[in-house]
Amino acid sequence: MLTAHRCWVYGDNVNTDVIFPGKYTYTLKTPAEIAAHALEDLDPGFASAVQPGDVIVAGRNWGCGSSREQAVTALKYAGVPVIIAESFGGIYFRNCINQGILPIVCPGLRAHVQTGDTLLLDLEAAAIQAGGQIFTFPRLSPSVQAILDAGGLVPMLQRRFAEGA
Amino acid sequence: MTGYTFAEKALARAAGVQAARAGDILDITPDLIFSHDNSAAIRRIFEQIGARRIVRPERVAVTLDHAVPAPTPQHAQNHAEIRAWVAQQRIGRLFEVGRGICHQVLSEEGLVLPGETVFGADSHTTHFGWLGAFGAGVGRTELAALWATGQLWWRVPETMRITLTGRLTPGVTAKDISLRIIGDLGVDGGAYRAIEFAGDALATLSLDERPVLPNMMAEFGAQSAYLPPDDAVFDYLEPRRQRDYTPLYPDPDAHYDAEYTLDVSALEPQIALPHQPDNVVPLSQALGQPIQQAFLGTCTNGRHDDLRAAAQVLRGRTVRCRLIVIPASSQVLLAALQDGTLQTLIEAGAAIGTPGCGPCMGNHMGVPAPDEATISSANRNFRGRMGTPDAPIYLASPYVVAASAAAGCIADPREFLSC
Ligand code: SF4
Numbered sequence: 001m002l003t004a005h006r007c008w009v010y011g012d013n014v015n016t017d018v019i020f021p022g023k024y025t026y027t028l029k030t031p032a033e034i035a036a037h038a039l040e041d042l043d044p045g046f047a048s049a050v051q052p053g054d055v056i057v058a059g060r061n062w063g064c065g066s067s068r069e070q071a072v073t074a075l076k077y078a079g080v081p082v083i084i085a086e087s088f089g090g091i092y093f094r095n096c097i098n099q100g101i102l103p104i105v106c107p108g109l110r111a112h113v114q115t116g117d118t119l120l121l122d123l124e125a126a127a128i129q130a131g132g133q134i135f136t137f138p139r140l141s142p143s144v145q146a147i148l149d150a151g152g153l154v155p156m157l158q159r160r161f162a163e164g165a
Numbered sequence: 166m167t168g169y170t171f172a173e174k175a176l177a178r179a180a181g182v183q184a185a186r187a188g189d190i191l192d193i194t195p196d197l198i199f200s201h202d203n204s205a206a207i208r209r210i211f212e213q214i215g216a217r218r219i220v221r222p223e224r225v226a227v228t229l230d231h232a233v234p235a236p237t238p239q240h241a242q243n244h245a246e247i248r249a250w251v252a253q254q255r256i257g258r259l260f261e262v263g264r265g266i267c268h269q270v271l272s273e274e275g276l277v278l279p280g281e282t283v284f285g286a287d288s289h290t291t292h293f294g295w296l297g298a299f300g301a302g303v304g305r306t307e308l309a310a311l312w313a314t315g316q317l318w319w320r321v322p323e324t325m326r327i328t329l330t331g332r333l334t335p336g337v338t339a340k341d342i343s344l345r346i347i348g349d350l351g352v353d354g355g356a357y358r359a360i361e362f363a364g365d366a367l368a369t370l371s372l373d374e375r376p377v378l379p380n381m382m383a384e385f386g387a388q389s390a391y392l393p394p395d396d397a398v399f400d401y402l403e404p405r406r407q408r409d410y411t412p413l414y415p416d417p418d419a420h421y422d423a424e425y426t427l428d429v430s431a432l433e434p435q436i437a438l439p440h441q442p443d444n445v446v447p448l449s450q451a452l453g454q455p456i457q458q459a460f461l462g463t464c465t466n467g468r469h470d471d472l473r474a475a476a477q478v479l480r481g482r483t484v485r486c487r488l489i490v491i492p493a494s495s496q497v498l499l500a501a502l503q504d505g506t507l508q509t510l511i512e513a514g515a516a517i518g519t520p521g522c523g524p525c526m527g528n529h530m531g532v533p534a535p536d537e538a539t540i541s542s543a544n545r546n547f548r549g550r551m552g553t554p555d556a557p558i559y560l561a562s563p564y565v566v567a568a569s570a571a572a573g574c575i576a577d578p579r580e581f582l583s584c
Binding site: 013061064089090091093094097098105138140141143144147153154157158161162 | 188189190191192210213214215216217304306307310313314318320322353356357386388
């Protein structure tokens with residue numbers, strides 16, 4: 001199935017401090033509050049303009065730096081279902097899966113889209129259509145996909161243990 | 166010979182699959198899972214998950230090391246909860262207050278072996294690369310998941326190879342090599358990669374020095390770091406191990422996405438200035454800076470060789486500032502007692518603490534006052550790391566720490582060693 005997504009395009013080495021500032025990590029708790037500060041120090045216009053279904057298209061090493069999980073949940077709560085990057089910070093990639101948001105590693109895409117463009121995502125085919133081209137990306141392993149489908153690591157294990165009990 | 170890195174081989178083994186490549190996602194069953202004073206917090210996530218029993222408790226270890234002996238009733242309560250949990254879950258190994266720091270103790274106990282994979286709820290789990298193992302730090306949620314299921318998903322990392330050539334000169338150590346690498350390439354120079362060390366300099370490093378390299382790679386952004394194990398490592402493990410193992414080595418045609426080479430022969434002592442481990446300069450640029458406290462210890466540089474290096478500098482001298490010495494383990498303490506190292510340090514004026522992390526992360530036993538400068542043999546000098554935000558921390562080798570303690574200001578150990 002093809003789904004259409006508006007793009008927000010960013011560069012290389014975007015760290016988690018600018019995705020979600022450290023000063024809020026212990027004070028903001030509700031999803032709406034956290035989402036309101038997404039990308040605050042990278043793109044101040046983002047939080048008020050983002051629409052559910054929009055996606056991030058980034059360069060290399062998206063989400064490097066501190067391991068804080070709010071740098072993932074802020075985007076999730078803002079309605080971003082998928083983050084596409086040429087590569088991810090390793091801990092950020094894990095946090096995405098564990099928090100139930102899909103990270104797609106897709107080198108080459110960023111040069112072909114600009115903020116505001118629409119891309120078409122085909123999850124079954126593991127492919128993206130944008131700028132008149134098709135880009136394929138590696139699938140997640142079934143076990144990792146299962147974590148995403150459950151909404152994250154804690155909910156997945158909760159379900160598993162509730163069923164097993 | 167099909168071009169596999171160490172990380173690719175180790176993780177394929179731990180996942181029970183034929184082969185794996187960087188980028189693949191695998192379900193890893195680690196050979197050892199460990200946590201420390203954070204075990205009570207992990208227990209709460211474990212219970213939230215709804216799990217009842219730790220699977221494979223015989224492959225779980227817990228050390229009490231981060232605040233030992235307990236400095237406050239809260240810490241004591243935390244330790245008490247952990248002891249109760251260990252008994253309830255029949256966790257295989259608990260290392261009590263005074264035994265030492267997780268990375269050092271688990272190495273001494275032979276609980277991690279070449280070719281194995283270890284996940285710990287501690288960012289310096291990279292340490293176990295000195296044994297030729299794949300060690301990586303995980304978050305508390307992930308450690309709770311490991312207790313609950315015995316497995317964790319993992320993306321096989323790309324690898325950077327760091328080749329060390331030549332031979333260190335007297336008074337220069339693996340700590341100086343590590344600081345130089347991080348200084349050259351930055352705190353994200355390893356950017357979640359696995360690091361493989363290579364080169365003829367490795368075999369010249371003592372077994373006490375080798376762990377410094379992978380330990381410090383946590384400050385490089387690396388996920389894991391590896392040294393190829395040799396006979397010296399196998400001999401070390403032989404009386405300690407409880408199971409067989411098969412060491413793993415990278416293929417000669419393995420793919421590296423980055424390479425870095427350092428000739429260590431010309432290296433001088435290095436020092437990291439406040440407040441980041443990559444704020445590194447040659448020691449000569451920091452000489453004379455007054456310090457109020459010197460700290461020798463931690464998982465990075467609290468081993469027997471480290472204490473001996475300090476004793477070599479301090480023999481017959483008296484410190485001119487506080488010197489706190491905390492051996493990384495009870496075995497280190499005993500060895501330093503038996504060969505007279507401890508006596509030399511005490512006669513020079515050192516205060517000796519219970520094996521553990523000590524003031525490394527600011528819990529107790531050597532927290533500086535505001536504006537007091539500390540020179541430390543640890544791995545991190547972030548603002549506030551030792552518990553006081555306005556207290557600058559300098560990172561250097563045990564030689565430099567001892568020489569600075571003797572001088573009351575940052576000093577070059579080579580001047581002390583030559584006379
Ligand atoms: S000595 Fe310091 S760096 Fe090492 S485990 Fe303890 S707190 Fe962490």
